[in-house]
Amino acid sequence: MKVLILGLGGAVARRVALGLRDQGHTVVGIDTRPWADAPEGIEVHTVDLRKRGAEDVFRTRRPDAVVHMATVTSLRVQGEERHRINLGGTRVVFEHCRAYGVKHALFVGRHTFYGAAPDSALYHTEDEPPKELASFPELADLVAADLYASTALWRTPELTTSVLRVCYTLGPSAQGTLATFLRGRRVPLVAGYDPLFQFMHEDDVASAILLALDKRPRGVFNVAGPQPLPLSVIVRQAERVPVPLPMAVLRQLVGRFGLPRLPRGALYHLQYPIVVDGHAFRAATGFTHRYDEVQTIQSFLEAHPAPPSHRAQLRQGLETLGVMKP
């Protein structure tokens, strides 16, 4: 099988590419980010998905399956540009799939689609609509891309479409929303709230995508791994310092004093849980996760130990300069 991976620069996408290559498939990838030391057997095209070069890859390479992971989740890219990448890009992907005879399109979306709210059900199922977009408009383009991909199920019935809503990923690469949030020494929490966070190891996410490519389930599926954990537990186990702050204070302090930069809507996700039910995907593909919640946090911690405190850094600097004795 010939598989085209869009957004090959991501940690999970690369794992999927390597997994497919090892299974004997032909792997072609597109990303604007170059993969300098791409391994043998993986064909990399450094082009923009929305440009002519990407269509040429579809036309000349004629993939059997397409994995669309070229959406931007980073909140550093905002406004029109994000909409162009996420919505415009997704539209282009499905147009090319139809035009060039792709048999299976797999869209990798996010579980945050469901939104966080005090009166939400604890476990979300696939038939629930997006909620709370009003409080987190930065998510709107991702939700729209997800819904657009879902409409391919009836717009182009000849194309088998799988939409995966994957929970947060965590692992050695420290890529992704949760990993970025945990990267610093101090992690802000909203005082008085401690939502459940659902995450899975990036190798497990790659395995789930590989399984979906193999089984080709048609429809929308939540993808989840081990059981969720309270955010405070994750922070403590990742050996970070939890900093619980009242919401009013936190709004003013995010992005300063070593705290991660977050939009207002994201703060809502620190109050209420977004947890998905992954039964349907497990039933359709037989997926089981390999890494439990303890191993997943440990893999992140081993690759990214907590940065030393400012005092330790200062002491180290003075020791290096010879001002203080070690």
Place this chain on the structure above:
Amino acid sequence: MSRSEVKTRLERLELPFNAYGVDPYGVSRWHLGVVYEALNFFYRHYFRVRCHGIEHVPARGRGMLVGNHSGGVAVDGMMVIASCFLEAQTPRLAQGMAEKFVNATPLASIWSSRCGQFPGLPENATRLLEEDRLLLVFPEGARGTAKLYPQRYDLVDFGTGFMRLALKTRTPIIPFGFLGGGAAIPTVANLYGLGRVLGMPYVPVTPYLLPLPLPVPLELHYSEPMVFEGTGNEEDSVIQGYVEQVKARIADIIDRRRNERWQAAVTP
């Protein structure tokens, strides 16, 4: 019951805690330990709760505890949760269907969810029952706790959602009657306007102003499980008939026990 006995019972609680002492719903062993120790004091020493018929609460498997609300705040719910843990042969976590404002309130949000008390949504209730948990339901809802002192033994209209849920999930209903809540928190008025400002249904007012419970003895009577056959999609009239049967059973428990207490008081 000593602290160690609470700890022993906590270890016997059949919940799938992981290595961090948390279950898939976020219920935390540590938080339960703190809460059950506090509830133990209130249950045994402050309210001196007399519990009857605890054997009707199933040792394992799904079940729905359905009873009357009384008292301006949810003292009744807390005592039912305490009885299922402290009195039952096999300790069980009764999981209440809380008002939505609880989850939106700082601190209450953490403690309620870590102790398995989730917003009263059909999705949450169905999932918990299908995983063979023990659900605590007050079909009177917030109207039940809003009863004033003179109406403390009355039952207001029951919602029908619990019955459709029980039929859909084939869950036995264990009716219970709770007596004394109205005397513990003798509500003389409810401030609905202040409640709206604070994000709550209302704020109860007692003769001593604050809605703090008095140390009066409370009684809890569990009755035999009631099993109804159906799919949950029946006509409203059919469901209402079943609901009336449960309501009648609860009313009967309350009336019978009030009568017995009155007889005991007048008999020399």
